[in-house]
Amino acid sequence: MSFNSLGLSDALLKAVSKQGYTTPSPIQQKAIPLILERKDVLASAQTGTGKTAGFTLPMLQILSQGQQLRHRPIRALVLTPTRELAAQVYDNVKEYSAFLDIRSTVIFGGVNQRPQVATLRNGVDVLIATPGRLLDLHNQKLLSLANVEILVLDEADRMLDMGFLRDIKKIMSIMPAKRQNLLFSATFSKDIKALANDILHHPILVEATPENSTVDAIDQKVYRVAKGLKSDLLVKLISDGNWEQVLVFTRTKHGANKLTKKLISSNISAMAIHGNKSQGARTKALDGFKKGTTRVLVATDIAARGLDIPLLPHVVNYELPNISEDYVHRIGRTGRAGASGEAVSLVSADETSFLRDIEKLVGQRIPSEIIEGFEPDPNASTEPFKPGQGRQRNANPRNSNTNKPKSGNANRNRNNRNKRPNRHNDRKE
Structure with missing residues (x-):
């Protein structure tokens, strides 16, 4: 199977080719078509399986096909547990949107908020964020999530481990109830399933590899x-x-x-x-x-x-x-x-x-x-x-x-x- 068979646009296929990828990983093969159909997805995928492209590529396609609003409100939100993962996802979003009219940025704690706020004021379509800094800026009325169409929770199990459940619920409350939700987790614990029940609407379950499998090499x-x-x-x-x-x-x-x-x-x-x-x-x-x-x-x-x-x-x-x-x-x-x-x-x-x-x-x-x-x-x-x-x-x-x-x-x-x-x-x- 090639990326051409997944229903992605020419602009995205060109960006994927530029990164040197020719064959989609199992999680990409399963998740991308479902996300393009605007389904809510609950995916089991560990780091290193290509999961970031699995949600980034279809998300960018949906946004590029939608109506471009004049002031570019945040239309897609990707929540990650750590600064490093947020920066990595942002890099992927930039790479894959190279040939699209899509703006993106990343915000996280531990650094001065002023450059982040300046970028947000210019308008972005995709925001990648850690929960703490996101709520901080929202409480300062420096960003709005009123136009979010797609929510991605990346490494949701780790966010729960870090105690972000309360923050996640606060973030849910300040977004439109009608949106597409994508939840990616390395494991399907009891807590993850409970979170999925609260957030996802009739989700499709996707597993890239058997749960908790190890690498033979x-x-x-x-x-x-x-x-x-x-x-x-x-x-x-x-x-x-x-x-x-x-x-x-x-x-x-x-x-x-x-x-x-x-x-x-x-x-x-x-x-x-x-x-x-x-x-x-x-x-x-x-x-x-x-x-x-x-x-x-x-x-x-x-x-x-x-x-x-x-x-x-x-x-x-x-x-x-x-x-x-x-x-x-x-x-x-x-x-x-x-x-x-x-x-x-x-x-x-x-x-x-x-x-x-x-x-x-x-x-x-x-x-x-x-x-x-x-x-x-x-x-x-x-x-x-x-x-x-x-x-x-x-x-x-x-x-x-x-x-x-x-x-x-x-x-x-x-x-x-x-x-x-x-x-x-x-x-x-």
């Missing part, structure tokens, strides 16, 4: 290790393996910063990317990683969601996610486009149950080994870290300090401050 491996030895083991793996481009996942922002400092002190160039970083710092870190000047990018799940890093050879789970599906999202960033990739997980005793859940989800036992000198602590507790609570006491023997005793309450309070669950850490976009 990825070589998955587990290293059992004492928690306090994880950073040293990571340094050894990167150095001995001469790994030149490594994406490392931590559970928290604090953990990402701490690990980055450790890598740098070991003469391994590294930068962290998470919600507390300014937009300039996040852009710099990603650019350096893509160009090869930064060897290791340390990221939280939310900050890394939507990052487009082609031919990434190594992904490391420095800490296993407590949500099994996030493991699939993480390792799916390598082994793309037919290339081989390696996904390594450093697993301590308190992550044992997380590993079991992941193996159950992917339907296989992941090969495990122990490296001499980095053996797991036989006395460590296997009781897991629980979202909303601190780490279990004595799970990491290196964290205990017999010279400075603390009360049980003090330990718990300190841990609760520093070890918040990852899904809420990067809430504000």
Whole structure:
């Protein structure tokens, strides 16, 4: 099948050809015709499946065929959970609308709003936005959603994880009730289905790949290790393996910063990317990683969601996610486009149950080994870290300090401050 058979206009086909694409991906083949028919669509598609073009191309065609209003009000709104994903979608919209009379812009927090407001005042047809900045500008009466014809929720599952449900509902209330709705999510959780019921009208369900499937080209491996030895083991793996481009996942922002400092002190160039970083710092870190000047990018799940890093050879789970599906999202960033990739997980005793859940989800036992000198602590507790609570006491023997005793309450309070669950850490976009 070619793009010519999907019902797209010559202008869009020319733009697609200019980008070097000839054959649509499965999600594009299924979604584009339905969207062109003005159907509401609920699509399961992970990053790297071509989903952005799957909704961008038909959206642009519908807008180009509609009536062009004099003042160019916002006619299509694309909501994304993170700044990086918003910028990426905006780039795609610009590329695919190169031969159309369509104006677009992107707005997100962390940067000065004035240039964004100036562009909005000139009129745009397509707005790509993160929920926080969108509501902020709307509350200042600097934009209107009264003419929105098409709404896209991209990576809706991650938006719910980040706590954006209330914002999404507010945004729904300030748009016309009659509109086309497109919801894209990597998973169809109970919460996603509830959101779809609230937003979509008789939606068509589209699945590009079996839910939670993994990429066959990825070589998955587990290293059992004492928690306090994880950073040293990571340094050894990167150095001995001469790994030149490594994406490392931590559970928290604090953990990402701490690990980055450790890598740098070991003469391994590294930068962290998470919600507390300014937009300039996040852009710099990603650019350096893509160009090869930064060897290791340390990221939280939310900050890394939507990052487009082609031919990434190594992904490391420095800490296993407590949500099994996030493991699939993480390792799916390598082994793309037919290339081989390696996904390594450093697993301590308190992550044992997380590993079991992941193996159950992917339907296989992941090969495990122990490296001499980095053996797991036989006395460590296997009781897991629980979202909303601190780490279990004595799970990491290196964290205990017999010279400075603390009360049980003090330990718990300190841990609760520093070890918040990852899904809420990067809430504000």
